[in-house]
Amino acid sequence: MSLLEVENLWVRFPTRQGVFDAVRGVSFTLDRERLGIVGESGSGKSMTGRAILRLIRKPGIVEADYIKLEGQNLLELTEPQMREVRGQRISMVMQDPKFSLNPVMTVGDQIMEAYLLHNNTSKAQARAKSIAMLEAVSIRDPERVMRAYPHEVSGGMGQRIMIAMMLIPDPQILIADEPTSALDVSVQRQVLDIMDGLVKERGMGLIFISHDLNLVSEFCDRVLIMYAGRIVEVCDADKLHQAQHPYTRGLLNSLPRLDQPRKHLEVLKRDDTWADAASVRGGQ
Amino acid sequence: MTALGIDNLNVWFGTDRDRVDAVKAARFDVAIGESFGLVGESGSGKSTILRAITGLAPTWSGGITVEGKALQGAKRDREFYKTVQMVFQDPYASLHPRHTVDQVLSETLHLHGMADIDARVERLLHDVGLGKRFRFRYPHQLSGGQRQRVAIARALAGEPDILLLDEPTSALDVSVQAEILNLLTDLREEHKLTYLMVSHDLPVIGHMCDRLAVMKDGEIVEIMQSDDLRNNTAKHAYSQSLLAASVVG
Numbered sequence: 001m002s003l004l005e006v007e008n009l010w011v012r013f014p015t016r017q018g019v020f021d022a023v024r025g026v027s028f029t030l031d032r033e034r035l036g037i038v039g040e041s042g043s044g045k046s047m048t049g050r051a052i053l054r055l056i057r058k059p060g061i062v063e064a065d066y067i068k069l070e071g072q073n074l075l076e077l078t079e080p081q082m083r084e085v086r087g088q089r090i091s092m093v094m095q096d097p098k099f100s101l102n103p104v105m106t107v108g109d110q111i112m113e114a115y116l117l118h119n120n121t122s123k124a125q126a127r128a129k130s131i132a133m134l135e136a137v138s139i140r141d142p143e144r145v146m147r148a149y150p151h152e153v154s155g156g157m158g159q160r161i162m163i164a165m166m167l168i169p170d171p172q173i174l175i176a177d178e179p180t181s182a183l184d185v186s187v188q189r190q191v192l193d194i195m196d197g198l199v200k201e202r203g204m205g206l207i208f209i210s211h212d213l214n215l216v217s218e219f220c221d222r223v224l225i226m227y228a229g230r231i232v233e234v235c236d237a238d239k240l241h242q243a244q245h246p247y248t249r250g251l252l253n254s255l256p257r258l259d260q261p262r263k264h265l266e267v268l269k270r271d272d273t274w275a276d277a278a279s280v281r282g283g284q
Numbered sequence: 285m286t287a288l289g290i291d292n293l294n295v296w297f298g299t300d301r302d303r304v305d306a307v308k309a310a311r312f313d314v315a316i317g318e319s320f321g322l323v324g325e326s327g328s329g330k331s332t333i334l335r336a337i338t339g340l341a342p343t344w345s346g347g348i349t350v351e352g353k354a355l356q357g358a359k360r361d362r363e364f365y366k367t368v369q370m371v372f373q374d375p376y377a378s379l380h381p382r383h384t385v386d387q388v389l390s391e392t393l394h395l396h397g398m399a400d401i402d403a404r405v406e407r408l409l410h411d412v413g414l415g416k417r418f419r420f421r422y423p424h425q426l427s428g429g430q431r432q433r434v435a436i437a438r439a440l441a442g443e444p445d446i447l448l449l450d451e452p453t454s455a456l457d458v459s460v461q462a463e464i465l466n467l468l469t470d471l472r473e474e475h476k477l478t479y480l481m482v483s484h485d486l487p488v489i490g491h492m493c494d495r496l497a498v499m500k501d502g503e504i505v506e507i508m509q510s511d512d513l514r515n516n517t518a519k520h521a522y523s524q525s526l527l528a529a530s531v532v533g
Contacts, residue, residue: 156325254461268462
């Protein structure tokens with residue numbers, strides 16, 4: 001049995017112009033592995049991640065045959081039961097730390113709050129643990145950052161703070177939605193190494209949502225490529241550069257490369273048939 | 285003559301124990317028509333240099349010259365904004381949500397004291413590859429790439445010589461990034477612009493710039509040619525590690 005099984009997932013938003021389907025019949029499984037989901041903005045990759053945690057707000061609609069976490073269908077849980085799942089069993093790192101951190105609380109208070117919520121310990125210990133977690137995500141001056149408010153830290157630092165908070169409860173699945181897009185290449189590595197360690201040591205499942213093809217091909221085991229709410233291609237991450245689908249090829253070719261200088265970059269030419277083709281299954 | 289001269293520039297924020305020295309003794313020159321890149325990690329001070337030039341970071345010391353003219357303090361005169369314009373990182377945040385593209389561009393043209401605004405708006409939109417049908421749209425009716433095009437059009441409104449580009453494509457998809465970078469390449473040629481571009485993405489800087497400075501903790505550790513980047517002949521250990529981390533494995 002897989003850690004997570006998603007079958008025929010749809011996310012719809014009713015609008016004045018009719019129903020908009022953000023995710024259209026996506027199926028995949030996740031084991032104790034690093035699964036990458038790539039695609040452009042608007043391809044439905046973030047919505048897929050949020051739908052698993054039932055975080056789509058009304059009037060948005062989530063429909064699926066099932067979303068099973070170790071055999072338990074998350075769609076049948078009540079909202080209080082779902083709250084037990086969120087954070088404790090499936091945790092999520094969101095895209096933008098500016099919107100995920102509380103602007104009127106110091107960073108230290110927020111991390112300690114997360115820790116105290118999940119553990120029954122003293123404040124002093126929570127503080128020590130928080131500083132340790134900040135160090136784990138390689139923040140240079142954790143004492144100063146603990147005192148700082150979110151607007152006083154850089155975007156990259158904010159994202160590392162978010163990751164530190166999410167890792168405290170030791171979840172089974174981590175859904176990381178563009179966790180490193182705001183970070184620098186060197187810090188990116190460190191953050192990825194931290195997540196990598198968690199997958200390997202604790203048998204955590206990781207869904208890594210990103211638009212960065214190179215990063216995903218290096219870091220993940222398997223990759224789903226999404227376009228217009230569907231999976232257009234599934235491949236092993238190390239074989240991403242041999243991907244067949246013209247969309248995947250177009251994305252790969254539009255990247256500037258240091259070893260191949262040229263005046264103009266290739267521009268992706270879209271084909272309407274990509275959106276119409278049936279969704280590819282990701283896994284068994 | 286140099287377009288931009290930065291000499292022994294220091295920029296700091298805060299006081300006492302919360303004082304942060306964002307830029308320390310930075311020194312470089314950008315020739316007219318050159319495209320110069322600043323790379324480094326977040327917090328290395330690369331955006332702060334741009335902000336000091338435009339007067340958005342008031343606490344600085346040292347020398348900044350724009351086309352031979354030295355700048356003082358945080359005040360910038362009209363002449364400055366006709367010479368130097370900036371394109372910001374996040375096209376979602378840098379456009380007024382309740383102003384149409386037409387209002388954004390007309391107002392900017394008006395502030396620059398331009399005549400013949402109507403025709404100019406059309407020309408600007410044409411220059412950045414947006415058709416007439418985008419003219420009366422609001423930002424929320426545009427995609428990220430289209431918004432960045434509007435932001436570039438706004439920067440071009442005063443017919444500047446120098447564009448400061450602060451991570452102009454890092455909020456965009458790679459497919460859109462390619463379009464915007466191509467646009468910037470073409471505009472530089474057509475309008476004979478000088479670019480000072482900040483990015484954390486080495487391949488993007490390598491693609492766009494002739495020379496670049498590598499920054500770390502507020503200091504410039506190395507200034508090199510883009511070819512050095514390509515041939516992997518960076519001298520400083522930090523630039524090498526940055527390069528190693530961003531080359532496709």
